[in-house]
Amino acid sequence: MVQLQDSMCDLLIVGAGPAGLMAATWAARCGINARIIDKRGTKVFNGQADGLQCRSLEIFDSFGFADRVWQESNHMIEICLWNPDETGRIRRTDRIPDTIPGISRFQQVVLHQGRIERFFLDSLAEYSDIQVERGVLPEQLDIDHSRAEDLDAFPIRVKVRHLSDDEATPFQHSTNVPDGLFRSSLAKDDTDDLIRKSRGKNGTTEIIRTKYMIGCDGAHSWTRRQLGFSMEGEQTDFIWGVLDIIPITDFPDIRMRCAIHSAESGSVMVIPRENKLVRLYIQLTEVSKNGGQVDRSTITPSIILQAAQRIMFPYKLTYTYCDWWTAYQIGQRVGNNFSSSDRIFLAGDAVHTHSPKAGQGMNVSMQDSYNLGWKIALVINGIAQRSILKTYQSERRRVAQDLIAFDHRFSRLFSGRPAKDAADEAGISMAEFKDAFEKGNMFASGLAVDYGASILVAKPGDSADQGDGTDVGPQQTNGSSSSYSTILKITGKQDLATNIKMGMRFPSFQVLNQADARPWPFAHFLKSDGRFRIILFAGNIASPHQFQRIQTFGEDLSGPDSFIHRFTPLGKPIDSVIEVLMIHSAPRKGIELLELHDVFHPLDEREGYDYGKVFVDDESYHEGHGEAYKGYGVDRERGCVVVVRPDQYVGWIGEVEDVVDLGGYFDRILIPQRG
Template identity: 45%
Template sequence: MGQTIAGEKVEAVESQTDVLIIGAGPAGLMAAYWMAVCGVKARIIDKRGTKVFTGQADGLRPRTLEIFDSMGFQHRVIHEGHVAVEANFWVPDEAGKLTRQGPHCSPKINESNHHNMLLNQGRIERFLIDTISKYSDLEVERGIIAESFEYDEKLEEDLDAYPITVKLRTLSDEEANPGHISKDGSGSQPANGQGRGSVLPDDWEELIQKSRLRQTKTEIVKAKFIIGCDGAHSWTRKQVNILLEGSSTEHIWGVIDVVPLSNFPDMRRLGTITHSSGTILVIPRERRLVRLYVPVQIVDSTSANRFDRSAITLEMIKSRVQAIMSPYTFDFQICDWWTAYQVGQRVAPAFNKGTRIFLAGDAVHTHSPKVGLGMNMSMQDGFNIGWKLAMVVVGAANPAILDTYNAERHPLAEMLLEFDRLWSGEFTETTDADGPAAPDKADRMVHVVEKYMDFADGLRTYYPASPLVWKVSEEEGPEAARNLIPGERFSPIKLRNQAEGNSKWTTRLLESDGCYRIIVLAGDVRVEEQKKRVEALGRFLSAEDKTMISPLHRYVPIPGRKDQIEVITIHSAPWKEVEFFDFPEIFRPFDPVMGWGYDDIWCDNSCTWDPHCGGQGYEKWGVDRTRGAMLVLRPDQYIGWVGELEEVKDMTDYLDGVLIKMPTPEV
């Protein structure tokens, strides 16, 4: 079948999909997860013949790990990854001798139930791919590139239309599986070759099969929406003429993942080593690996020639590490991966083009990898646009929520670049060759980390007011719950299940399954007045009060789910002094097959056999233990609305603004 696209006559198979995702890195896979969960007809393509196995990103921040918990695979990260909660800074003393300053630990280390971890990107991709397969048959189509693009803006407002046309081409094995040094000079395979020792068993089959190439050589795809997650040189971004704004530094860095042979005391501790000519970042990893970031040369910023990565060798990087680490020794026999890069701190002016084209991850923000945030920011971009777009496509959410993607994620990308400029500057600062580094180097580095800690770890997100975020004010939370601020995450607490007494973190309880959740903080239901307030709320939610409209059973659910809204109740009375059946039935709904909703009622009470279950959730949330409060959580566990138990009309108004109501039955 022939068609003219971008002025070219092509013979190709034609197909349609609701969402086309270009790029199967962490951001793309996060978006694909939501397509699988919500039953969206989607495709995800990637030019690589295989997934990543070694190298690339490796830092995982607490908020990212909380998200993994909600997706059900955080236990795999814990099993394989390396926890990094303390850092040492080595700087020369007045005599020029390297001395340790530290360890330094985050003052907010217990703000999350998860701590910073280190694990290579390839394993995260594996976990995401496996999780997607639990929900649908959506698979990454590898060894495929997009070659041409057309967008019919006249069809933008018609959600049933396919305004996007993309021509796809299947790559040859040679194109899809380049060697160690690709055309841009980055390392795509370990220097000593990949083998069973460097690839875990669940990745081995994909490695030996390489690209699973499709038989069709050319295909024309019509799509309703497209998400470009195709990296810093994003093809998708270029098609819609969105340029990255910013600049590159003059410093060239080498990165190596090695099993070190060294007498340096802190080789297995997170930290830095400062020399008059630069600073090394030391990152201990899984399987005895250690990642080292080291400055290797400075380029002439006035030169018209681009940085030539091929001029940097593995031996050059090793020599620089040895020089900076002296008098300690350094060598290795095993190098899992290495590359060289020039830092480019850039951000796109917008993360979308109209209401059909979205960009995520490195496609819209690039920076130094030394801040350990790139993969986290990229995945959270994909997570954010993924759930919103999936719910719109299946007809469960108002298309206006798509406008919140840029408003929520773009300011964070700008904050990331600001953090990176300060942090990376500490690594490139030099002194006279014969003089020691600045004596306050360690203090300055700690100051930068602590200044951006809430942002970097995801403890604060700063999402602005919007249809998805019902803010009382930009500065303070509602009186009912001082620390539960719309636009921020629901701070994790370990709770005790009322029916069985076992404990569970809220990050696991509140699954990323596409549901909105009404969290009823029921307070102390032993108090008669409070019990009456909870019963009144129950009557409203069960539609017994005919003067008001319950939000339950009111909205279009995602495919495969009975309802869009789930109710979770968390009370504050002592566990033994309250019974499961004391609560109105709407809080513990009965299913004729599965029985009562035993997983729907929880207690913020201490558990003697679980030190993490301390019964301090209400205090952490800033909620009165007697009166309680009520909130609505978005599908991504961010708070959308907060109020008193009686403020049911405001809550319903909030939900009406973002969800699609069920059709009114015909009389």
């Protein structure tokens, strides 16, 4: 076999599903020399995951492609609960909102995984030369742990094989209907991806040396097995069939998301989809009653349909078009370890598996690598200290554990038989199910994620601790005015912004641009470009006293010895590592932008002033008042300062005068670039 010349890259991503593509997207935005390989010859074209939480849409918006998803997807507005009445006939018993009103500017939508992958691929092409290398199988992995802390080292060595077209084509075990292992094309812009571009490397092998690696290679992760890491948890007895069909039915709520519990035949979850499709998640009581591992090859679309027909009786259900189908036995497991020497990481299904119906799989998987991608990129670019990488496991393993606990509760309630009456203890109370559904909605939105205290989240607790018990302290001598002991003690002041929670994502309210009066959701300006942001709630700057406080803050931040200068590479714009944004609460018409300190409207020789950094919480001409200060829970007179991480999670909150602490927050994370 021909062996190609050894190659080098900074980051190797194994697996181009949602988790891998998210990691690659960060690499593209942060200018990292990354490669992404996948053993399959083509992308996913239909089926698999389809639910998108509000948080995932917010993330897509920060990368600039949420509008494509919003337009193509089906929007989930209401959930209908159907339960058996005293005669055993199913009836609609409740309607609840699908997304809790007001928690995000987006609501939950559904669009299949293949389209999401399409948008990622287009974004990669727009911002970088990174292309998914398909039909590439990793065969050997070695890591030199002794060189893990050497910033210049390439301690990881991966031997890969470029597969032949036959080897790279997934096995199709059904007849003419695409199942979970075969993909067909529906979308015009996917046509190019139907044919693998082998670049003439078929049948060759190659050694890739890399600084960092992320295993995003799914539930049967090869990377995880090479590292010897295991999954903790259990296989359940519940078997679920999934049908993506255009239904022909007299069931009245077929265009609503429905949870249907029949008296004796099991449950169905109805998910209305794009292009008239409907996804049915169906519990297969016939095949699951003996327990144990089930031979899924015996399950066919007609078995799944018949089960649905029994559950939805007396309503009729049939179809002529089936887009995709699959069958699952649910395992609820979490990886015991998410990283090896903070050089090789695991993300997505590679470290957590659970049932699909709560629509979490793709979301939590993407959000793993969303948490990790910017950290690796900033370390590779020499901007951030390696110690931030430890927070990946401490932040995301807890989310995975919460997810499994949620799924366990939800699956039990969904899969159980409805109680006949209050005395029926073996049955599931439908009141309990509704309650769990409503409470679960907050978790399922992705907005309940609350990262613990660490060097990145200065909330009460030992903020110099990584969250896993490791005390890191400052890693460099950097000439900071903050002493080591000051650094250890940094804790943000939560009470200054009661609705901006340290450890949670920064919420969004409407504000107006000071320069042109246009209303915007503020989160629109928190782009995923690898920058930290200092958000100055400047308060009522119409008051001379408050104006002076803000001018002093501007001077502290912009002086030649300021921490912003210290962490900005020579020759780069002053806002390239840490950007300062302002929201004030004075009447817009009484404030002149250029009278504010220069740091709030930096001047570029070629492009003039930056008019995109100062915003105001005021009445708009056409879209009302955003009431942002009220929404954020910040004092309109005095304001406060908030640090937002590159992934929009809140790191620190303080007074306008707390500049030493603010600098201390960054001292723990970033690497001085000058002096």
